[in-house]
Amino acid sequence: MRNENLSKDIQRIETATMADKVELRLREFLKKKAFKPGDALPKELELAEALNVSRNVVREALSRLRMLGMIESKKKRGTILAEPDVMGGFERVMDPLILDQKTLQDLFELRLVLEMGLADILFARITNKDIEGLERIVDKEVNKIQQPFRVKFEIDFHSKLYQMTGNDTFLRFQNILLPVFEYVVKEEQLLTGKAKVGKVTHRDLLELIKKGKPEDFRRGMKEHLSPHFARVNKRLM
Amino acid sequence: MRNENLSKDIQRIETATMADKVELRLREFLKKKAFKPGDALPKELELAEALNVSRNVVREALSRLRMLGMIESKKKRGTILAEPDVMGGFERVMDPLILDQKTLQDLFELRLVLEMGLADILFARITNKDIEGLERIVDKEVNKIQQPFRVKFEIDFHSKLYQMTGNDTFLRFQNILLPVFEYVVKEEQLLTGKAKVGKVTHRDLLELIKKGKPEDFRRGMKEHLSPHFARVNKRLM
DNA sequence: TTTGATCAATATGTAGGACAAAAAAATTTC
DNA sequence: GAAATTTTTTTGTCCTACATATTGATCAAA
CATH class of the missing domain: 1.10.10.10 (Winged helix-like DNA-binding domain superfamily/Winged helix DNA-binding domain)
Structure with a gap:
């Protein structure tokens, strides 16, 4: 090396x-x-x-x-x-790159790590207004569970979490990673036939945010992302 | 916006x-x-x-x-x-930028998030050889606790963790973030007079890796990073 | 005196031509 | 047939010229 x-x-x-x-x-x-x-x-x-x-x-x-x-x-x-403007530069670097499979996988994992790690900052900064915002997203979600909407709500919910950290750089970074996430998930669907979802829903996560502690939220998030983590472990072979 | x-x-x-x-x-x-x-x-x-x-x-x-x-x-x-090569591009973007205080702070937090989030992938991929490597780093560390060495061991230990995830992109990303971390910590030292360290040492973390679960490790890491998290919460005001 | 219009100066943006240099391809030489 | 040589090709660098926009100054009018 x-x-x-x-x-x-x-x-x-x-x-x-x-x-x-x-x-x-x-x-x-x-x-x-x-x-x-x-x-x-x-x-x-x-x-x-x-x-x-x-x-x-x-x-x-x-x-x-x-x-x-x-x-x-x-x-x-x-x-x-x-x-x-670091992220401005990063956006330009990232955007159109024809990423190879390995890098895609790596970035996908990077995003999983971020989701798991953001709990502490999230809980340190959260406001009532944020919770209301999450409520709205989750409410809309329960009505429309058809496929094309599902992805949108998925993005809305998780993006909101990043936004709630009050860290602009962080938020923009996740926005850059978004296409990677979408792509890998889509590919996953094609492979397995159906979108896999963990047992813990967005509403469950919201409840954990309202009543729980960072550790509880993190446990929930892990379960929520469990299909993706399964994929991570698979790569070990 | x-x-x-x-x-x-x-x-x-x-x-x-x-x-x-x-x-x-x-x-x-x-x-x-x-x-x-x-x-x-x-x-x-x-x-x-x-x-x-x-x-x-x-x-x-x-x-x-x-x-x-x-x-x-x-x-x-x-x-x-x-x-x-995404990170290659990112390195070029990042390296010499005269980052403003806000962005520095944001990136610092980003790294904290990464440290907190990496536990699951770490435990999924860890090998005996990795643990031996960590042992060596920790052993060296206990002998030399003078200031100039401390930073080096700090970097060695944490870099090793990233490396153990087997995710190259992840490792390189943390390497890019390293200067930011060093800078902010150094600044922190100047401000408060002394380097603050959490109660949980690298050796403690290693023990948690060997015997504990991801959750335990994460709790330990949070404590290890607690001085930095204190800083994060402060910014709320 | 203030306002508005006009003009000159200036730094970047674009075009096009010329040649150097390296490296591959073709040719010649033994 | 292999080695040495020449040719060709494409990027790298330099140069000159002009377009364009903007600043600042100058000048005219109210």
């Missing part, structure tokens, strides 16, 4: 294009100079001159940072450091 | 540069055509012609995808679709 990483690094340095190097330099530059959001970067031509590369190369590097939301450019004003 | 997003989107479409559009097109193209890793993309000039833009613009877009590790280019061979 270590060796593999090393060789990758060496290769990277060897084959690094000017744009790669400039990108690195710019990142260092931004860190070093302790730029604040809104601060203006040097102009492209200045950078090109200072780095001794063509403006073209500088633009490629800037284009990358711009895509990640690290900087913003305007016609005359120049280029400025943007508000940092 | 919704309105803010909307206005952001509208603005984005309006101000979208050619490179932005081409990037999008390429991503769609890669998805649509169901390219497999190793498949060759059209040449830059062909793309430029097909998209009716200059080669410059195409290169900016390709440069972005290349940075994320979605594609690889070689001198004569052309450009090929790379093995997808």
Whole structure:
């Protein structure tokens, strides 16, 4: 593992294009100079001159940072450091990737871990308004149990849980993972013929939130997700 | 929130540069055509012609995808679709970002959630060899309790836990989060004068892994992390 | 003096041409 | 037939030119 990483690094340095190097330099530059959001970067031509590369190369590097939301450019004003937004970058990385089976599985598990781990923060932050919100979702759910709706309610309920942690990054992260979850579950359905659901329903979970402790909720969630956990254990073989 | 997003989107479409559009097109193209890793993309000039833009613009877009590790280019061979590697992309996004305080806090919490949630997968996959590995780490730890070593062992122990899940993506994800954790803990130390540690030690956790159940381990972990959870609750105010 | 319009300056965005460099493919040479 | 050489191809880099939007200044009018 270590060796593999090393060789990758060496290769990277060897084959690094000017744009790669400039990108690195710019990142260092931004860190070093302790730029604040809104601060203006040097102009492209200045950078090109200072780095001794063509403006073209500088633009490629800037284009990358711009895509990640690290900087913003305007016609005359120049280029400025943007508000940092990790998840914005992550969304862009994740979205269209044709993920391989292994990674899909890994991400699926990651989401299971999140669901199991969120209990403590959830209970620390929960408000009455949140509970009302959950009530509404669960109420709607009992009326429509047809397949196309089921998935929607599933998402609504669990998304609400993340939202209730009051942690935006967390919420956005789960939103990114959502497609993965949907895909794997859909695939699971195709394989086994039917959607598997644990014995503990969303309503049960809600009751646990209202009356129980984090540990109880977690136990419920584990049962709720048990079909998926079964899948996890299977992979052991 | 919704309105803010909307206005952001509208603005984005309006101000979208050619490179932005081409990037999008390429991503769609890669998805649509169901390219497999190793498949060759059209040449830059062909793309430029097909998209009716200059080669410059195409290169900016390709440069972005290349940075994320979605594609690889070689001198004569052309450009090929790379093995997808989400975390590789994420690392690049995350690494040098000057994160704001709020995001740091959010990510810190995300890691707490992971630690609390990993018990089930951990117990499902654990091997005797893993336990031996943990033993070694804990043994070394008891001898050297000086400050500079403490952090190292802290990292070693917890990293080992992630590694034991057998989920590479998970492990790499925690590695990315590591700097955040270190930073926040260090800051915490400066503030309170001394590193706070929960009553449950790494050795205790190891015993729980050997003899206990996931629930017990989780309870232990919560106690082990209790100083950090205290911080989480504080933020409620 | 204030307001509004016009114009010049400027930095990014886009286009297109040229050549270097590497690597594969084709050709020649022994 | 194998080795050495040349050709071809595609990305990487540089350069110049111009479009475009925006800022700031200048000027005109009320």
